[in-house]
Every structure is written in C-alpha cells, then in structure tokens.
Amino acid sequence: MSEPSRKSGIDLPGASGAVGTTTGGSQQSTQRGMFGVSGSGDTSGFGGLVRPKVVPGASGRPYGGYFDEVVDALTDALGGAEGYDGAVRGAVVDRDELTLHIERERIADVCALLRDDPALRFELLSSVSGVDYPEQAERLHVAYHLTSMTYRRRIRLEVSVTAEDPHVASVTATYPTADWQERETWDMFGVVFDGHPGLTRILMPDDWDGHPQRKDYPLGGVPVEYKGAEIPPPDTRRAYR
Amino acid sequence: MSTTDPYAGERETTEGKVYTVTGGDWDTVLGGADPLNEERLVVNMGPQHPSTHGVLRLVLELEGETVTNARTVIGYLHTGIEKNLEYRNWTQGTTFVTRMDYLAPIFNETGYCLGVEKLLGIEVPERATTIRVLMMELNRIASHLVWLATTGMELGALSMMIYGFREREQILDIFEHVTGLRMNHAYVRPGGVVADLPPDTETKIRAFLAEMPEHLKEYEDLLSGNTIWRKRTQGVGYLDVTGCIALGVTGPVLRSAGLPWDLRRVEPYCGYETYEFDVVTQDGGDVWSRYLVRLEEIRQSLRIVEQALDRLAPGPVMVQDKKIAWPAQLALGADGLGNSLDHVKKIMGQSMEALIHHFKLVTEGFRVPAGQVYVPIESPRGELGFHVVSDGGTRPFRVHVREPSFVNLQAFPAMVEGGPIADAIASGASLDPVMGGVDR
Numbered sequence: 193m194s195e196p197s198r199k200s201g202i203d204l205p206g207a208s209g210a211v212g213t214t215t216g217g218s219q220q221s222t223q224r225g226m227f228g229v230s231g232s233g234d235t236s237g238f239g240g241l242v243r244p245k246v247v248p249g250a251s252g253r254p255y256g257g258y259f260d261e262v263v264d265a266l267t268d269a270l271g272g273a274e275g276y277d278g279a280v281r282g283a284v285v286d287r288d289e290l291t292l293h294i295e296r297e298r299i300a301d302v303c304a305l306l307r308d309d310p311a312l313r314f315e316l317l318s319s320v321s322g323v324d325y326p327e328q329a330e331r332l333h334v335a336y337h338l339t340s341m342t343y344r345r346r347i348r349l350e351v352s353v354t355a356e357d358p359h360v361a362s363v364t365a366t367y368p369t370a371d372w373q374e375r376e377t378w379d380m381f382g383v384v385f386d387g388h389p390g391l392t393r394i395l396m397p398d399d400w401d402g403h404p405q406r407k408d409y410p411l412g413g414v415p416v417e418y419k420g421a422e423i424p425p426p427d428t429r430r431a432y433r
Numbered sequence: 434m435s436t437t438d439p440y441a442g443e444r445e446t447t448e449g450k451v452y453t454v455t456g457g458d459w460d461t462v463l464g465g466a467d468p469l470n471e472e473r474l475v476v477n478m479g480p481q482h483p484s485t486h487g488v489l490r491l492v493l494e495l496e497g498e499t500v501t502n503a504r505t506v507i508g509y510l511h512t513g514i515e516k517n518l519e520y521r522n523w524t525q526g527t528t529f530v531t532r533m534d535y536l537a538p539i540f541n542e543t544g545y546c547l548g549v550e551k552l553l554g555i556e557v558p559e560r561a562t563t564i565r566v567l568m569m570e571l572n573r574i575a576s577h578l579v580w581l582a583t584t585g586m587e588l589g590a591l592s593m594m595i596y597g598f599r600e601r602e603q604i605l606d607i608f609e610h611v612t613g614l615r616m617n618h619a620y621v622r623p624g625g626v627v628a629d630l631p632p633d634t635e636t637k638i639r640a641f642l643a644e645m646p647e648h649l650k651e652y653e654d655l656l657s658g659n660t661i662w663r664k665r666t667q668g669v670g671y672l673d674v675t676g677c678i679a680l681g682v683t684g685p686v687l688r689s690a691g692l693p694w695d696l697r698r699v700e701p702y703c704g705y706e707t708y709e710f711d712v713v714t715q716d717g718g719d720v721w722s723r724y725l726v727r728l729e730e731i732r733q734s735l736r737i738v739e740q741a742l743d744r745l746a747p748g749p750v751m752v753q754d755k756k757i758a759w760p761a762q763l764a765l766g767a768d769g770l771g772n773s774l775d776h777v778k779k780i781m782g783q784s785m786e787a788l789i790h791h792f793k794l795v796t797e798g799f800r801v802p803a804g805q806v807y808v809p810i811e812s813p814r815g816e817l818g819f820h821v822v823s824d825g826g827t828r829p830f831r832v833h834v835r836e837p838s839f840v841n842l843q844a845f846p847a848m849v850e851g852g853p854i855a856d857a858i859a860s861g862a863s864l865d866p867v868m869g870g871v872d873r
Binding site for chain 2: 317322341
C-alpha cells in the first residue's frame with residue numbers, strides 16, 4: 193500500500209527521514225550556560241556554553257516490527273491514506289516505541305477504531321498522562337498508552353494543544369478507565385477533555401488555583417537553615433541542567 | 434414548632450397532647466408510604482477509617498443497608514512526587530519513587546530505573562538483574578501478606594492480621610539486611626543496584642523459603658474452610674474480565690476473573706522469560722477468587738526467589754560505565770547506607786581526578802538523551818507503568834506513573850453498588866489499593 197504523506201506537525205520538525213530509523217533527531221531549542229544561574233555575573237566561563245536540545249524527529253517507512261502492520265491497519269480503518277492524513281500528523285519511532293501524533297478533535301474516534309477494529313484490538317488504555325513543553329506553541333501534550341492484549345502490542349498516541357485553547361476530545365466513551373486519568377491530566381495540566389462525564393479536580397483540592405505540573409508552576413518550598421547556612425528550596429538552588 | 438411522629442398518632446385533649454403508640458394499621462406500613470425508609474442516608478466513610486487502607490474517603494448513599502451509590506474521594510496523600518522528580522537528578526529520583534506505593538518500593542524503583550535505562554540505552558549486569566528479580570519477588574510476597582493480613586482484619590479474622598505481619602517482618606528483616614532500611618530502600622539505581630548482597634543473605638533467604646510453605650498452609654487452615662470467611666468473600670465484589678479491561682483493572686483482580694494476563698509472562702522484562710512459574714488464575718471474579726490468586730502467587734514467587742538464588746553468579750552489580758555508576762561500593766551501616774572508607778581515602782588523598790569525577794557525578798549527575806519511553810512492569814497490584822520523558826538534561830523532564838492502585842480504584846463503584854455496606858469493605862479491600870500509590 194502507498195505510504196501516507198506526512199504533514200509536519202509543530203512537534204515533528206524535519207519529517208523527511210532515513211528509512212527505518214528516526215531522522216537522527218531534530219533540534220527543538222538550545223540550552224545556554226551550565227549552572228542554571230541567572231541574575232549574577234558569570235565567573236566560570238561556563239555561561240557561554242551553547243548546547244542544542246535534540247529530540248527524536250519524525251520517522252519514515254518502514255517503522256520496523258509490528259509498527260507497520262498497526263499503521264497499515266489504522267490507515268485502512270480510517271478509509272485510506274487521505275483519512276489517515278486527516279487524523280494522524282505523523283509517526284515517531286524511538287527506542288522501539290511507536291508514537292502517533294493525532295489531531296486533537298480526532299482522538300476519540302481514532303481510539304474507538306483502535307479498540308474495535310479486528311486488526312488493531314487495543315482493548316486496554318494503560319495510561320493517560322500530560323507533558324508540558326513550554327518552548328512549543330502547542331505546549332500541552334497528552335500521551336495515551338494503548339495495549340493490545342490480543343496481539344500483545346503497545347503504541348502511544350500523542351495530542352498537543354495550546355495553553356490558550358486546551359481542548360481535547362475525551363476518550364471515556366471508548367475507554368471508561370480514562371475517567372480518572374483525564375481528571376488527573378486536567379488537574380495537573382489544565383487540559384480540558386470535552387465530553388468527559390465529570391471533569392473535576394482529583395488530586396488537588398477542589399478550590400485550587402493553577403495546574404501544578406505545568407513547567408511555569410513553581411515547586412514551592414521554604415529555605416532551611418542547616419548548621420548556620422541557609423539552603424534555598426529545591427527549585428531555586430543552583431543546579432546543573 | 435411541632436413535630437409529628439409518623440408512627441404515633443396524636444390528638445389534642447384538655448389535658449394536653451396525647452399520642453397513640455399502640456401500633457398502627459398494617460395497611461399504612463405495607464402501603465409503601467413509610468416516611469422513615471424513604472429517607473436515603475449518605476454515609477461518609479473516611480478519610481480516617483481503619484478499613485479504607487489509609488486516607489481513602491468513601492461517600493456511600495444507602496437505602497437501609499444497601500449501597501445505591503458509591504463515590505471515592507482521593508487526594509489526601511498527594512505529595513507531588515512526580516513534580517518533585519523534575520527538580521532532582523536521575524539517580525535521586527529513586528528515593529522519591531520508592532515512597533509512592535510504600536508496600537511495593539522495590540517495584541517502583543525497578544520500574545523507574547528500567548525506564549531511565551531504556552532512555553540511556555544501557556544493559557545492566559546479569560547479577561544486578563537477578564538481584565532485582567529476587568528482591569521484587571520477596572517484595573511481592575510481603576505485599577500480598579499485608580493484603581492478607583489487613584483484609585483478614587477487616588473481615589473479622591483478627592488472627593490473620595498477626596500472622597500476616599509476622600511473616601512480612603521476616604522479609605523486612607531481609608530487606609534491612611540487604612539495603613539498610615525496612616522500607617523506602619532506594620536500593621535499585623539506574624545502572625544496577627546500589628550495593629551487592631551481604632555475604633549471609635542467601636542463608637537468611639533460604640531459611641525463609643524453607644519456613645514459608647508451612648505458614649501458607651496455616652493461613653489456608655485458618656481461612657479457606659472458615660464459614661464466615663467464605664460467606665464474606667464468595668460472590669462478593671464481582672467484576673468480570675470485560676469490566677476489568679474497560680475500567681483498566683489489571684493484576685490479581687484481572688487474573689481472578691480468568692484472564693491469564695501477567696506482564697512477567699506476556700511482556701517479559703528483567704529476564705522473567707527464563708524463570709519457571711505459573712500465571713495463577715481463577716474464574717470466580719469475586720473476593721474469594723482474589724484471595725486464592727494472591728495466596729497462590731505467594732507460592733509462585735517463592736519458586737522464583739529460589740531460582741534466582743540458584744543462578745546468582747558472582748559479578749558486578751552496577752554498569753561499568755563510570756559516567757553513570759556511582760563510584761563506590763558503599764558500606765551498609767545500622768542506619769542505612771554509609772560511606773566507603775577506601776573510596777574516601779582514594780579521592781581525598783590519592784587521586785585528584787577521582788575527586789573531580791566523584792564531585793561531578795554526585796552533584797551534577799549524568800545526562801540522559803532526549804526522548805520518551807513507557808515501561809510497564811507487573812507489580813503486586815497490576816500494571817505499574819513509568820512514562821519517563823527526558824529533554825537531554827540531568828533531571829527528568831517529566832515522569833508519569835501509571836499506578837495500578839489509582840486505576841484499579843475506579844472499579845470500586847462497579848463492585849459495590851447494589852450490595853450491602855459490609856460487602857463494600859470486602860470489595861474495596863480486594864482491590865488492594867495503597868493510597869501512597871493512588872495519590873503519589
């Protein structure tokens with residue numbers, strides 16, 4: 193079957209790609225300095241260090257292992273290459289794991305297909321979790337880890353949204369187990385799951401402000417005195433990032 | 434304001450109000466207009482309740498003794514472990530994750546370390562993997578024993594609690610001997626384990642292995658034939674395979690419904706494919722089946738521990754890469770890990786390079802190539818998954834833990850609604866939730 197063309201998503205720069213491997217990574221941003229210090233003069237000389245931050249980029253065919261079969265079956269289920277392109281932004285194969293980046297409004301029906309299609313049969317939604325990449329425009333990512341007990345396969349779906357419009361379709365209709373996990377992702381990252389039966393906070397108190405797992409939410413803590421010296425709280429200590 | 438009593442009619446007389454309490458007409462009772470029983474009662478169980486395994490709060494709507502609506506409220510033990518991990522280096526992470534599910538610390542550590550090692554792309558030495566398996570299976574026995582003990586206590590078998598904790602204590606003694614601590618070990622580190630087994634560990638474990646089957650028989654003698662135990666567990670808290678998978682329930686609860694899904698067998702890690710053990714299943718899908726599954730899993734874990742002991746060959750317990758492995762075999766003291774005097778002597782007196790290297794590794798840590806992995810392992814409660822994301826730095830960018838306690842607890846309403854309130858305790862206990870893991 194024909195290889196679906198890939199759109200380059202915000203998190204998938206450099207989608208060209210060598211066959212069977214990742215493109216060897218694509219640069220997301222740069223890291224400056226060494227000690228994570230700001231606001232004081234650099235006496236070490238390490239402040240001038242510039243290192244690229246490289247994340248795995250989009251992969252090309254073949255993906256290897258069962259990943260090709262999964263993507264083929266999903267393409268068929270979505271009604272061919274066109275349907276696939278409408279729902280899937282791209283695929284990343286990294287460390288023997290397949291990640292499919294899904295359009296946020298399509299995640300619910302893609303999940304329904306993945307569960308019900310006889311060639312896919314991802315019966316179990318293992319995990320839903322959020323990741324906050326503050327440097328990206330679509331900074332809030334939701335990662336779904338699906339398990340096929342029939343074929344003993346695992347894939348990851350990823351959806352990304354902006355912090356200003358953090359709406360993702362809920363998959364609770366397909367996977368009831370997503371109920372609490374989506375509530376946790378709302379609680380921690382502020383991702384709104386449309387269609388969730390009762391999207392309330394689950395770990396933090398009901399009247400809490402903010403979403404603690406976002407990168408711009410401080411860890412908090414108070415300085416402690418130890419043998420006369422004052423130790424700052426963990427998030428303001430000097431650190432080697 | 435006058436109150437009217439529905440069971441006692443009243444009339445005004447010249448002497449004052451007179452009530453008729455001689456009983457009413459049966460018709461009014463049987464007619465269904467019983468004002469007292471129409472009242473639905475909402476009972477708040479917890480968060481401080483001996484039967485809710487820590488700080489779990491249950492909101493139960495009752496009609497008489499029947500639970501019509503059950504809701505669970507969690508978050509009382511939320512400590513932000515996932516957030517805290519983002520502010521420590523990769524090695525320090527183990528000391529945080531070990532505190533999540535405090536009855537299965539070795540599983541938390543191993544799952545986390547497998548995730549970090551997959552990101553690093555390194556293989557840990559054979560001996561370290563075997564020690565991890567050994568410790569994990571001992572931990573599984575300890576965890577199941579606590580389940581047996583607490584569930585026994587909650588259902589009225591108080592002696593079971595004493596026996597369960599008695600044998601668990603032996604395992605904790607072994608853990609203390611090996612890691613220096615009874616709980617929260619931080620023993621498994623990225624790259625291997627922190628220290629080799631002390632010389633007489635094998636003797637201690639073998640003594641435990643010899644003794645344990647006899648104790649298991651004691652438990653069975655105490656519970657399996659016990660009428661009360663059977664009546665409290667059989668047919669209670671039913672959840673079939675479909676229900677389990679829809680709600681994401683894994684582990685002994687899923688196996689008690691009949692599906693032989695055990696990650697040690699279906700997606701082996703740590704070399705589990707080379708060990709001989711049975712995946713235990715039952716087909717009842719009730720609390721009784723879960724009891725049988727956990728009891729038999731203790732036996733299977735004993736088999737694995739024995740095989741692991743047999744194949745322990747001398748060798749390193751940490752990767753040889755000095756950029757990842759901490760540079761010393763630390764001595765074990767009475768209060769946990771101590772110093773290595775030889776190492777201190779070397780870095781302080783002999784080698785400046787070694788001192789620099791030690792300083793860099795301990796304060797800065799090592800860098801992990803960017804990317805994300807999901808590593809699932811079979812904990813005593815089901816699939817324990819670690820979604821670990823790195824941005825190439827010395828600290829985790831994000832660690833999410835798919836905690837089986839958290840996911841399994843969603844099944845509580847499905848198990849208890851429509852049953853009596855006493856069964857809610859049995860059903861909740863059979864899920865084996867550990868609130869440290871649920872709330873993280």
